[in-house]
Amino acid sequence: DAGVIQSPRHEVTEMGQEVTLRCKPISGHDYLFWYRQTMMRGLELLIYFNNNVPIDDSGMPEDRFSAKMPNASFSTLKIQPSEPRDSAVYFCASSARTGGNEKLFFGSGTQLSVL
Amino acid sequence: GESVGLHLPTLSVQEGDNSIINCAYSNSASDYFIWYKQESGKGPQFIIDIRSNMDKRQGQRVTVLLNKTVKHLSLQIAATQPGDSAVYFCAENGTGRRALTFGSGTRLQVQP
Numbered sequence: 001d002a003g004v005i006q007s008p009r010h011e012v013t014e015m016g017q018e019v020t021l022r023c024k025p026i027s028g029h030d031y032l033f034w035y036r037q038t039m040m041r042g043l044e045l046l047i048y049f050n051n052n053v054p055i056d057d058s059g060m061p062e063d064r065f066s067a068k069m070p071n072a073s074f075s076t077l078k079i080q081p082s083e084p085r086d087s088a089v090y091f092c093a094s095s096a097r098t099g100g101n102e103k104l105f106f107g108s109g110t111q112l113s114v115l
Numbered sequence: 116g117e118s119v120g121l122h123l124p125t126l127s128v129q130e131g132d133n134s135i136i137n138c139a140y141s142n143s144a145s146d147y148f149i150w151y152k153q154e155s156g157k158g159p160q161f162i163i164d165i166r167s168n169m170d171k172r173q174g175q176r177v178t179v180l181l182n183k184t185v186k187h188l189s190l191q192i193a194a195t196q197p198g199d200s201a202v203y204f205c206a207e208n209g210t211g212r213r214a215l216t217f218g219s220g221t222r223l224q225v226q227p
Contacts (some may be wrong), residue, residue, distance in 0.1 A: 004158075033214055043159070043204065043217040056214065091158050095213075102147055102208045104215055106158030 004107035012113045018080040021110045023092030033093040082114045127224040134192040138205035145207040150190045154201045200225045
């Protein structure tokens with residue numbers, strides 16, 4: 001298995017531009033998570049999906065952030081408009097409900113820089 | 116409130132020594148705990164996990180200890196190697212919650 005695949009690996013954009021981050025979870029996993037990592041706040045949960053349905057989006061910072069999961073093999077996290085304070089590493093992770101195992105498998109992340 | 120925190124931001128050890136990384140949690144309802152290793156430029160990688168009905172679990176060169184009385188979790192790495200240098204995170208998942216809450220991380224530096 002190729003693991004969780006995220007794209008792009010790096011994104012540099014200017015303030016006000018739209019940013020779209022992409023994620024392909026591990027095949028067969030029915031949970032998908034978006035986390036954000038910064039030096040100040042560490043790893044923060046933004047949103048997670050179960051069977052393509054958003055379950056908890058309480059971590060989404062504000063309306064500028066949105067996430068979708070149109071099918072079991074693809075999810076996007078969109079920021080519109082982007083701001084410098086959105087600069088961070090964004091991780092996607094997936095997990096499967098097997099015997100109550102909540103172990104998350106993480107992608108390599110997208111390093112976002114908003115200038 | 117719910118939180119998972121680490122006492123030591125940086126731990127420096129000599130190659131071959133044993134390492135102990137500590138973690139405190141505050142949610143008494145947490146029933147699942149997990150340790151991740153994160154190397155520079157990579158995503159967190161699973162190391163070992165433990166459920167609240169256990170107090171110890173061993174893997175290859177790693178042991179996780181859970182003390183529910185004082186809400187404390189530790190990761191022990193035996194015969195630490197340079198390749199163990201990374202940031203280590205503990206995380207917990209309280210009953211009914213699917214997402215993990217992460218601690219702030221401890222950087223482990225292995226001196227050759």
